[in-house]
Amino acid sequence: MNEYNFAYLDEQTKRMIRRAILKGLAIPGYQVPFASREMPMPYGWGTGGVQVSAATLTPDDTFKVIDQGADDTTNAVSIRKFFEKTAGVETTEETYRATVIQTRHRIPEAKLRDDQILVYQVPIPEPLRFLEPRETETRKMHSLEEYGLIHVKLYEDISQHGAIATSYAYPVKVSDRYVMDPSPIPKFDNPKLEMDAIQLFGAGREQRIYAVPPHTKVVSLDFEDYPFEASKANHACDLCGAEDSYLDEVIMDDAGNRMFVCSDTDYCRSRRAAGHVGRLAEENAA
């Protein structure tokens, strides 16, 4: 081993976080306050997710980190290295091999199983925050189930843009009770929130943990005449040809050329390995 306690945090802290996680699982969508620790990274880089991962990991786990779906961005690489060093766990980029997946802003395209745990990094856990700045008031609204205000936000969207323009961090109601911010995942991912795996949400700066247990009902809020729509760019992936995955738009040059690629790098790579070819993949090879 090394000079760190397993997964960096001390055992008492991990116990405290596990208690918060269990409470969160018992009350789906409820924001459990916890004593967030200083982590060796700045707030906004996933301090909440890292603490939840640290409390969740065991030495037998295989760990994967994605940032906007990608395994190879700075945030994902540094968090993966952090746990390689402090926990010595095995890491992977392959979704199906991982048992704990920490994510920022995406849910993997591959269907997750009931032996996997998905840990989200959350910047602002309170879905009502930008409408009601008082924490005392938002807590009261949650406890009394007064959620009219969240529809005011959707109303404003429609009146300004003609459609619900909120495209990420789209508010959901969990298990017919709590309105929850699913962290800034694209609303394309919202239907996937009802899954077989455990989903844990950690907000380090705001000191909140919440959770969605497996097979829990998660409904995206909407109006009767403006129903929820999971939207994505109307293209196929230019590398692997996938038409069902969430795409990033990449600007190629200053002449207006652009390509669309899967934001989930592991999904794209495994499809290409299986022989799927997109519009621009052959040109690159040639």
Place this chain on the structure above:
Amino acid sequence: MTPLLQVKGIDKHYGARIGCMDVSFDLYPGEVMGIVGESGSGKSTLLNCMAGHLIPDAGQVIFDTRAEGPVDTVTMSEPERRMLSRTDWAFVHQHARDGLRMSVSAGGNIGERLMAVGDRHYGDIRDKAIDWLGRVEIDVTRVDDRPMAFSGGMQQRLQIARNLVTGPRLVFMDEPTGGLDVSVQARLLDLLRGLVREMGLSAIIVTHDLAVVRLLADRLMVMKDGHVVETGLTDQVLDDPQHAYTQLLVSSVLQV
């Protein structure tokens, strides 16, 4: 007839100081009650106690609810009281900014109460919002403008529309015309009088402006130092004041 609101022996102290002492009255459906008095006489304290914003030290505020008949709102559970305050009750603040969401469009402001009671059809909400803008004499093309871009008088009218959209039975008003110039005040009073009569609203209006109660109120309550010193029909109290303070109050108004 059952009174819509029965206030019994309301006391409110701020430490050793008196907020209001032993206030009791009945308000019948369709009646408008005015509460006048100088600054610091306990008018607003009394109003906030009745509307559930402050907890009185003693006394009862019994409201005739639709479902269960007369219920004491002071001892009722908080969710019930909050439900009441966004359905059957309305509260018009002196400063429109306290009662409006300044960063939300006029339509959203009016629609908030509808959505809070479970309305989930955008088209319906918007139609009602536009209808109410018309009723409070705001140009309907401004439905998507924020209240920030409205004049003081328009903000106050928007606040009234936002409060009345769910068809409340009792409206609390705290100096609804304060801070508006006289011609805007006159229009607002005209509008309020029309709405109160048309919807058969009961209202409790706190003000220090005697012209407001002369126009709107059926009955008048005069407060001084936390106590009610005189009550009666508005015209009776204003034309034949009995208590020395009421006489002072009435004679203080400049006759133009």
